[in-house]
Amino acid sequence: MNARDEGAMRAAKENQMSTEPLLSVQGLAVDFATMDGVVHAVEGVDLEIRPGETVAIVGESGSGKSTTAMAIIGLLAGGGKIAAGSIRLDGKEISRAGEHELRMIRGRDIGLVPQDPMSNLNPVAKIGTQVAETLLAHGLATRQNVQAKVVEALTAAGLPDPARRAKQYPHEFSGGMRQRALIAIGLACKPRLLIADEPTSALDVTVQHTILDQIGAMTRELGTAVLLITHDLGLAAERAERVIVMHRGKVVEQGAARQILEDPQHPYTQSLVKAAPSVAAARLRPEAFQVQERVAEADPAVAAAPADNIVEIENLTKVYPVRGRGEDFVAVDDVSLVIPRGETVAIVGESGSGKTTTARMLLKVIEPTSGLIRYEGKDISSLSRAETREFRQQVQPIFQDPYSSLNPMFTIERLIGEPLEFYKRGSAADRRKRVRQLLDDVALPQSMLRRYPSELSGGQRQRIAIARALALSPDLIVCDEPVSALDVLVQDQILKLLGDLQREYGLSYLFISHDLAVVRLISDYVCVMKDGRLVEAATSEEIFTNPRDPYTRRLLASIPGNELNIAS
Numbered sequence: 001m002n003a004r005d006e007g008a009m010r011a012a013k014e015n016q017m018s019t020e021p022l023l024s025v026q027g028l029a030v031d032f033a034t035m036d037g038v039v040h041a042v043e044g045v046d047l048e049i050r051p052g053e054t055v056a057i058v059g060e061s062g063s064g065k066s067t068t069a070m071a072i073i074g075l076l077a078g079g080g081k082i083a084a085g086s087i088r089l090d091g092k093e094i095s096r097a098g099e100h101e102l103r104m105i106r107g108r109d110i111g112l113v114p115q116d117p118m119s120n121l122n123p124v125a126k127i128g129t130q131v132a133e134t135l136l137a138h139g140l141a142t143r144q145n146v147q148a149k150v151v152e153a154l155t156a157a158g159l160p161d162p163a164r165r166a167k168q169y170p171h172e173f174s175g176g177m178r179q180r181a182l183i184a185i186g187l188a189c190k191p192r193l194l195i196a197d198e199p200t201s202a203l204d205v206t207v208q209h210t211i212l213d214q215i216g217a218m219t220r221e222l223g224t225a226v227l228l229i230t231h232d233l234g235l236a237a238e239r240a241e242r243v244i245v246m247h248r249g250k251v252v253e254q255g256a257a258r259q260i261l262e263d264p265q266h267p268y269t270q271s272l273v274k275a276a277p278s279v280a281a282a283r284l285r286p287e288a289f290q291v292q293e294r295v296a297e298a299d300p301a302v303a304a305a306p307a308d309n310i311v312e313i314e315n316l317t318k319v320y321p322v323r324g325r326g327e328d329f330v331a332v333d334d335v336s337l338v339i340p341r342g343e344t345v346a347i348v349g350e351s352g353s354g355k356t357t358t359a360r361m362l363l364k365v366i367e368p369t370s371g372l373i374r375y376e377g378k379d380i381s382s383l384s385r386a387e388t389r390e391f392r393q394q395v396q397p398i399f400q401d402p403y404s405s406l407n408p409m410f411t412i413e414r415l416i417g418e419p420l421e422f423y424k425r426g427s428a429a430d431r432r433k434r435v436r437q438l439l440d441d442v443a444l445p446q447s448m449l450r451r452y453p454s455e456l457s458g459g460q461r462q463r464i465a466i467a468r469a470l471a472l473s474p475d476l477i478v479c480d481e482p483v484s485a486l487d488v489l490v491q492d493q494i495l496k497l498l499g500d501l502q503r504e505y506g507l508s509y510l511f512i513s514h515d516l517a518v519v520r521l522i523s524d525y526v527c528v529m530k531d532g533r534l535v536e537a538a539t540s541e542e543i544f545t546n547p548r549d550p551y552t553r554r555l556l557a558s559i560p561g562n563e564l565n566i567a568s
Contacts, residue, residue, distance in 0.1 A: 021050050022049055022193060023087075025072065025086070025087050027046065028044070028071060029042060029044060030071050030249075042071065044251075045250070047254070049227060053241055054225070056227075056230055056235075056236035056239065057069070058245055059231065059245060059487075060231060060247075060490065063247050063248065064248070064250070067080070068246070069195050069197055069229050071087070073110050073112060107137065107188070108138045108191060109192055109193065110193045111186035111193070111194045111195070111224075112186050112194070113183055113186040113195070117170070117175070117179050118170065118178065121178060123169065123171060125169075126169055127181050131153050131154065132146045132147070134189060135189065140188075140189055151166060153188040157180045157183045157184035158210070158214045159177060159180050175203055179207075183199075183211070183218070187222065192223075192224060193226075194215070194224050194225070194227070195229070196226060198230055200235070204351050205515070209558040209560070212235070212239055232560055233276045234517075234560040236257060237560075238560045242255065243257045245266065245269045252266045252268050253269045275488045275491070277492075277495075277517035277520065308341045309338040310376060310476055311374065311375055312373075313335060313371070313373050314336050314371060316335045316371035317333055317368060318357055318361060318368055318369050319369045331354050332358050332532050333531075334533065335354070335358060335371070339510055341475075341506075344510075344525070345526075346525070346527065347359070347513075347527045348514060348516055348555065349514065349529035350555075351514065353530055354529050354532040355529050356480055357532075359480055362395070362510065375394075375476075376394075393472045395475075395477075399480050403461055406464060410453075412439075412449055412451050412453075412456075415464060415468055416435045416471055417471070425472070434471065435467075441501065443463070443497065444467070448464075457490075458486055459493060462490075465482075466482075466494075466497065473505070475506075475507065477508070477509055479510065479511045482498075482511075483513075484514070495521055495522055498522065509522070511523055516544075519540070526544075528555070535551050536548055
């Protein structure tokens with residue numbers, strides 16, 4: 001055999017190897033033993049990932065996507081077991097591997113970037129120590145060169161000043177920096193497969209874009225395949241070659257990413273795509289306000305009348321003194337805005353932009369350093385005790401995490417009725433009747449009254465939080481990231497519910513969010529904040545069709561899947 005023939009055979013073999021799957025999952029079934037019996041969390045899942053390929057699994061919470069990923073890496077939660085099926089890594093069966101073998105596979109062959117960095121990083125260990133543990137455990141560094149390897153890993157993950165950062169603790173990092181540290185740990189051993197489980201769901205769009213770019217650059221350089229777990233269809237379309245759609249533990253559709261998202265075939269996939277928020281979508285505008293707009297267009301006198309603003313904020317500033325530093329931290333810097341009655345004003349911006357601090361000052365949770373907030377024409381800083389008590393009934397919050405904002409020891413009936421009891425609204429019978437009416441308003445069954453928050457899904461808990469906020473019949477609700485922790489189907493339901501309630505009760509909303517696609521659906525006006533300052537404020541239509549400030553344009557450009565033709 002001559003050299004030419006040997007070269008041809010070698011090239012054919014390499015080509016065959018490149019088409020062989022790195023990971024092959026066939027007929028995977030995962031069961032969990034519970035007090036109520038066996039739960040079939042995953043049933044008959046088939047998937048393949050080839051070397052260097054990025055595959056996304058999408059689906060709502062509880063669809064089985066994370067359970068599938070944890071089964072692959074052998075990290076199922078207590079009570080979980082692989083009941084059937086095969087998991088092959090490079091042709092080798094690992095579904096029945098022992099713990100010692102799995103420990104050698106984790107990190108070296110399969111890396112993991114989990115969702116929540118604060119619960120996945122050791123809070124009492126320095127970042128460098130946690131990266132070093134992975135390298136030393138797999139024999140990829142020695143005690144003599146491990147620090148250099150740690151700096152190399154943190155540099156590759158895009159952390160600035162990596163030698164100094166290695167000596168810091170997780171609480172000294174921002175959310176984006178903590179996620180970079182997890183990427184450094186996940187890719188430190190240069191694995192052949194990286195499982196990224198919702199790696200950016202808690203991050204704002206610009207940081208999300210940066211983190212995903214970093215994962216993409218590192219995996220391309222290493223030739224690493226990626227299994228991306230997400231509920232964000234735009235992100236899946238933008239970052240993956242193939243998409244697998246899961247529903248109730250089963251794969252219902254899979255194929256090329258663009259094809260799945262532009263022409264979904266399965267009814268569940270169609271519902272996911274339809275529910276996904278998009279900056280191209282129309283505002284979920286209550287019909288009552290459409291009528292008002294048409295009346296204003298027909299009657300110039302109505303259009304010329306002064307706006308009825310429920311809130312007016314003028315030159316609002318909040319400064320925090322910082323110990324040991326010459327300069328104070330300016331969280332909010334000279335912000336002015338208004339909230340028209342019965343409409344929705346959104347404040348958007350990256351983490352640290354000052355949007356939540358502004359909302360907390362409006363709620364009188366913190367006091368401003370300077371500036372003025374008027375509610376119904378009155379300066380809230382000058383309210384008497386009795387007036388403050390009335391103000392707190394008229395202005396109610398809905399927070400991001402409904403579980404941490406609901407007392408886990410209270411039944412749903414007590415949670416919703418607590419504000420009514422505190423402010424002595426009506427008799428006990430009146431309060432019980434009001435609680436039942438509120439459950440109807442948020443489309444939950446009366447059977448939930450005796451249940452506890454831990455027994456409800458995330459979407460159900462958020463509905464309870466909304467019912468509680470409505471209990472005192474407020475005029476203004478401050479929504480601080482109320483749907484960011486929810487998957488697209490539940491998110492769509494909550495946004496429509498907020499729109500329906502606004503139409504029915506004439507509510508005004510201040511809507512805080514980093515998700516511009518969500519803001520497009522819910523808001524009449526948008527205020528863009530950066531580094532504590534208001535950089536742009538206009539109608540929602542103008543912000544999304546003709547953004548003027550470069551920062552606003554950058555925010556819009558960072559939205560995953562923004563330029564894709566996703567089916568509507």
